[in-house]
Amino acid sequence: MSVSVGILYSSQRLIKLICDNLMTTNEILEQFTKIYVARTPYVLDLCRTCRWVEISPTGFLQVTNRGLEILEAQSITEKLRIQIKHYIYTLKPTWSKVLHYGRKEALHHFPQEIIQCFKEAELLGDYSLDNSIILWWDIVGAFSRSGVExxxxxxxxxxxxxxxxxxxxxxxxxxxxxxxxxxxxxxxxxxxxxxxxxxxxxxxxxxxxxxxxxxxxxxxxxxxxxxxxxxxxxxxxxxxxxxxxxxxxxxxxxxxxxxxxxxxxxxxxxxxxxxxxxxxxxxxxxxx
Structure with missing residues (x-):
């Protein structure tokens, strides 16, 4: 399952929609052809795969703790960083296996749409101006190493x-x-x-x-x-x-x-x- 900047933003909109409204999967598919810029079936599939939303015992969609983490983030940048991290943790895409190589080295192995996601999340910026960039890369790098504490x-x-x-x-x-x-x-x-x-x-x-x-x-x-x-x-x-x-x-x-x-x-x-x-x-x- 691929991901892009537009789909990440669309997912944020869908999570908010589900948080504010009691709706089933069919109701969302019937009422919305697109969520922001992406087709609704794909956005819904991504949100369920990354466990941002789930179906409750009563049949309605509900936001999970993972989804709430995104909603409660204080900035768009932070929301995107959380989404990318969840995507890596859940789907373990091939390109994520090189994250511990170092930022510049890893970028050589990233598809273009993933590079755009990282740019939008300001993960390719000046780390001397934002220590959170270092922390993010270290956390996901440790995960990609699978075994290094x-x-x-x-x-x-x-x-x-x-x-x-x-x-x-x-x-x-x-x-x-x-x-x-x-x-x-x-x-x-x-x-x-x-x-x-x-x-x-x-x-x-x-x-x-x-x-x-x-x-x-x-x-x-x-x-x-x-x-x-x-x-x-x-x-x-x-x-x-x-x-x-x-x-x-x-x-x-x-x-x-x-x-x-x-x-x-x-x-x-x-x-x-x-x-x-x-x-x-x-x-x-x-x-x-």
Whole structure:
């Protein structure tokens, strides 16, 4: 079942109509050829498939909790975002399986009508001006991954946002958040070496909320290959337990814990663990 901007708006009208009037399916089909811009049978089918409306035991159509969530949204943009999320959760369209690739990467796999839906819902806008865009992409991205915990993903995002703030404060200009747009570049943030050196600096961000004396994180083979081949590359390791503490490590330090490929074996990811006191000398200076 395909969807378009017009059909989403038409669905909003139908949900409101059913909320305000006691009507059966046949009554709606007989009285309305179209709901707003879309044919009534299709709009009704979408609303029932996405479980925005249902038939009550008495035979009348009624709005579900999902439908009420749309009606109670404070803006048109929010309504559309909720609808798109419900559509993804319910129908699991093929294009939704790439949502966790990152925004820019995912768009390459979207049909044109879906891109238009995302544009209308302002999900392709400037995330620095609207944090809700980040939250929406993270929620549906976690769902499309099917197995990656949303909590784990949100901890990682917290670390990335803190690194973005840290770099902007250090340089006076905002860095580029690469991992929000693509998960295939091998690092999270593209910054600059210093205010006096305009050379690119690639930053991979790791974060943990562990309250133990150990800090652990995973590094993938792709991340390490990028780190080992990139001229200016750093690891930002955030401890977010009681307060936010940043440790900055170079690839040379990380390399001591990287395994080797032997025989027919090839490592895909490695867990690295340090005692906090081991990292004390790598703690970022406060006030930068």
């Amino acid at each position: 949303e909590k784990k993903n949100s901890v990682g995002r917290r670390g990335e946002l803190l690194s973005l703030q840290y770099e902007e404060k250090r340089l006076g200009v905002p860095p580029t958040w690469k991992s929000f747009e693509s998960n295939f570049v091998g690092f999270d943030i593209l910054s600059k070496v210093s205010k006096d050196d305009d050379s690119n600096l690639s930053i991979e961000v790791k974060a943990t909320v562990s309250t133990t004396d150990n800090i652990s994180f995973f590094i993938t083979n792709n991340e390490w290959n990028t780190a080992s081949l990139t001229k200016n590359y750093l690891f930002h390791i955030w401890s977010l337990a009681a307060s936010s503490v940043l440790y900055i490590l170079t690839p040379e330090i990380i390399e001591l814990s990287i395994p080797s490929n032997k025989g027919n074996g090839k490592w895909e990811s490695v867990k690295i663990e340090y005692k906090k006191n081991e990292l004390e000398s790598y703690k970022a200076k406060e006030g930068i």
